[in-house]
Amino acid sequence: MTQSQTFKNVPISVSKREEFNKDFVTFVPKPSWRGIEKNLKFMTKAGHGVQSESEKIIADRLFECEIDYIYDSLIEIDGEWIRPDFILPGLNDLIIEYKGMEGLEYNEKFERKSQILAAAGMQVMVLREKDLVIINEIII
Numbered sequence: 001m002t003q004s005q006t007f008k009n010v011p012i013s014v015s016k017r018e019e020f021n022k023d024f025v026t027f028v029p030k031p032s033w034r035g036i037e038k039n040l041k042f043m044t045k046a047g048h049g050v051q052s053e054s055e056k057i058i059a060d061r062l063f064e065c066e067i068d069y070i071y072d073s074l075i076e077i078d079g080e081w082i083r084p085d086f087i088l089p090g091l092n093d094l095i096i097e098y099k100g101m102e103g104l105e106y107n108e109k110f111e112r113k114s115q116i117l118a119a120a121g122m123q124v125m126v127l128r129e130k131d132l133v134i135i136n137e138i139i140i
Helices: 053-064 104-119
Strands: 025-028 074-077 080-082 086-088 094-098 124-127
Touching (some): 053 086, 053 094, 074 104, 080 104, 094 104
Parallel strands (some): 094 124
Antiparallel strands (some): 025 074, 086 094
């Protein structure tokens, strides 16, 4: 097991700078990871960038409901590196994944990420484009 780190004071990664600690998770701060910030094209109500308009809708709804979240941060779980879309530390570390694409490679990566999270005992909510129309009923 690797030593946990926290998300405290990591710019543009969280809505309200909450901590996220798991004994099986290693966190890599976004600024040190492959320049992902270049892909953050949409500004959320919380004041940080996200990669898609759909993720902005989700982030804005979480912010409106005062649900703290950690967005798109690279983490290691039992030797495998993944990027959960949204980690909700105040809700038993629930993960929200937005499945916005299709295709063999994308589906394989999405399924593998889901397996890793499930094996770590984390709960995952998968949202799709059709869910965004009723996001106010899903996230309350």
